[in-house]
Amino acid sequence: MKKNILWVMIVVSLSTLLLPISVSATTLQQYIDKVNQYQKEINDANASINKTEGEIAAAQNAITAAQQEIKDISNEIIDLKEEIEESNKEIKKKSLETKQLFEYYQIAQGENTYLEYIFGADSITDLIYRVSVVEQLTEHNEKVTKELEALIEKNKKREKSLNKKTQQLKQKQVNLKAQIKTLEGQVVELQEGSVRASDQLKIYQDQVNYYRKQGCKASDRIGIDCAKENVVAGWYRPTVRGNISQTVGWSEINIDGFHYGTDIWSSKGTGEKIYPIASGTISAITTDIYGALIVIIYHTDMNGKKWTSFYCHLSSYSPNIYVGMKVTPNTYIGYMGHTGYAFGTHLHLEVADCRLYDATDKNCSTWGKWTKYIKKKFNNGFLGAKTLIKLPNSWSRR
Ligand SMILES: [Zn+2]
Incomplete structure (x- = not known):
C-alpha cells in the first residue's frame, strides 16, 4: 500500500x-463569434425544419391522393363485378333460349313431328319460314353469347389490373408513411439541435452583454x-x-x-x-x-x-x-x-x-x-x- x-x-x-x-x-470577439456561430446554427436548423415540414405535408397529400384513388378503383371494381354478373345472367338466358330453340328445331326436323309440322303449317312457305327464323335466332344467340364471354374476359382482366393497382397504391402509402416517420425524426433532431444551440447562444449572448456592460472592447482579453x-x-x-x-x-x-x-x-x-x-x-x-x-x-x-x-x-x-x-x-x-x-x-x-x-x-x-x-x-x-x-x-x- x-x-x-x-x-x-x-x-x-x-x-x-x-x-x-x-x-x-x-477575447470578447471570440464570444461574439460564438454568438454568431450559434445564431447561424439555429437559423440553419429552422430553415431545415421548414423544408422538412414541407416534405411531410407533401407526403401526407400524396397519401390522401392514394386513398382517394384506392376508393375510386374499389368502386370501379364493384361496377365491373356487377357487369360480369349481368353478362353471366344474360349468357345463361341466351343459352336457355338457344336450347329451347334447338329443341324446337329438332322437333321440327323429327320424322313424325316433321310431318305433323308440315301438316300443321299453313303452307310449305310457312314451314320454310319457320325453320329459317329458328336458325337465325340460334345463330344470333350464339353470337351474343360469344360477345358476352369476350366482355366477361375483358372485365376480368380489368379487375385484375385494378387489384394490382390497389396493391401498388397501398404499398405506396406504406412507403410514404415510413418516409413521414423518418422526416418527423429529422424534425425532432433538428429541433433538439436548435434547442442546444439556443442554450449555448444564451450563455454566450449573456456573456457578451455582461462584458460589454463591464466596458470590454471586442479585442479585450x-x-x-x-x-x-x-x-x-x-x-x-x-x-x-x-x-x-x-x-x-x-x-x-x-x-x-x-x-x-x-x-x-x-x-x-x-x-x-x-x-x-x-x-x-x-x-x-x-x-x-x-x-x-x-x-x-x-x-x-x-x-x-x-x-x-x-x-x-x-x-x-x-x-x-x-x-x-x-x-x-x-x-x-x-x-x-x-x-x-x-x-x-x-x-x-x-x-x-x-x-x-x-x-x-x-x-x-x-x-x-x-x-x-x-x-x-x-x-x-x-x-x-x-x-x-x-x-x-x-x-x-x-
Ligand atoms: Zn502533484
Missing part, C-alpha cells in the same frame, strides 16, 4: 513537471484587459473529503527534485467533486499533451493581489463551466480523476499570487516562469494551497 502511494506520488509529480500547456486568453473577476472573500478547500499525499517542496522522487503542487486524494475517488478554492474567473479549460484535464482560475484578493489556482487530472469537467465564467467556491468545476500522466486518482492543485499565462504578468506569463516563481515562493516559506487555505492533512468537510 505504502509503495503504491509512493508510485502514485512519483508519477503525479512527474506529470506536473512535464506540463507544456499553452493557453491563450479569450476577458478577465485580463477588462471585467476583472470577483474579489476573494475567503479561501476554501477544493473538495469535501481530502487527504494530502504530497505537498509543495523538494523531493527526491520528482524528476527535477521538486513538486509544484499539493496532491489531494479522496476515499470517494472519481466521485469527489472539485470546487474553486475561492471566487474568481475561469481563465482556461484545457488539457496538456498527455490528456490531463485542467481548469485554471484567476482570483483577486481584497488587497488587490492577483492569484491563480490550477486544478489538474480531472476525470471530467462540469458541463456548465466556460472560459470567462465567474465562479464562487460553490461552483462545481469537475470531478477528481487520473487523466494525463498519472496512475492514481487525485487532484494536483497549484496556487500562486500571480497570473499564469497572462502575457502582462512578468512572473508567470509562461509555464517555466510559473514553476520558477513557485519554487521561489517555497524558499520564502510558502507551501501553496497548504499555506493559503491552511489545509490539514485530512478533512471531510469544506
Whole structure:
C-alpha cells in the first residue's frame, strides 16, 4: 500500500513537471463569434425544419391522393363485378333460349313431328319460314353469347389490373408513411439541435452583454484587459473529503527534485467533486499533451493581489463551466480523476499570487516562469494551497 502511494506520488509529480500547456486568453470577439456561430446554427436548423415540414405535408397529400384513388378503383371494381354478373345472367338466358330453340328445331326436323309440322303449317312457305327464323335466332344467340364471354374476359382482366393497382397504391402509402416517420425524426433532431444551440447562444449572448456592460472592447482579453473577476472573500478547500499525499517542496522522487503542487486524494475517488478554492474567473479549460484535464482560475484578493489556482487530472469537467465564467467556491468545476500522466486518482492543485499565462504578468506569463516563481515562493516559506487555505492533512468537510 505504502509503495503504491509512493508510485502514485512519483508519477503525479512527474506529470506536473512535464506540463507544456499553452493557453491563450479569450477575447470578447471570440464570444461574439460564438454568438454568431450559434445564431447561424439555429437559423440553419429552422430553415431545415421548414423544408422538412414541407416534405411531410407533401407526403401526407400524396397519401390522401392514394386513398382517394384506392376508393375510386374499389368502386370501379364493384361496377365491373356487377357487369360480369349481368353478362353471366344474360349468357345463361341466351343459352336457355338457344336450347329451347334447338329443341324446337329438332322437333321440327323429327320424322313424325316433321310431318305433323308440315301438316300443321299453313303452307310449305310457312314451314320454310319457320325453320329459317329458328336458325337465325340460334345463330344470333350464339353470337351474343360469344360477345358476352369476350366482355366477361375483358372485365376480368380489368379487375385484375385494378387489384394490382390497389396493391401498388397501398404499398405506396406504406412507403410514404415510413418516409413521414423518418422526416418527423429529422424534425425532432433538428429541433433538439436548435434547442442546444439556443442554450449555448444564451450563455454566450449573456456573456457578451455582461462584458460589454463591464466596458470590454471586442479585442479585450476577458478577465485580463477588462471585467476583472470577483474579489476573494475567503479561501476554501477544493473538495469535501481530502487527504494530502504530497505537498509543495523538494523531493527526491520528482524528476527535477521538486513538486509544484499539493496532491489531494479522496476515499470517494472519481466521485469527489472539485470546487474553486475561492471566487474568481475561469481563465482556461484545457488539457496538456498527455490528456490531463485542467481548469485554471484567476482570483483577486481584497488587497488587490492577483492569484491563480490550477486544478489538474480531472476525470471530467462540469458541463456548465466556460472560459470567462465567474465562479464562487460553490461552483462545481469537475470531478477528481487520473487523466494525463498519472496512475492514481487525485487532484494536483497549484496556487500562486500571480497570473499564469497572462502575457502582462512578468512572473508567470509562461509555464517555466510559473514553476520558477513557485519554487521561489517555497524558499520564502510558502507551501501553496497548504499555506493559503491552511489545509490539514485530512478533512471531510469544506
Ligand atoms: Zn502533484
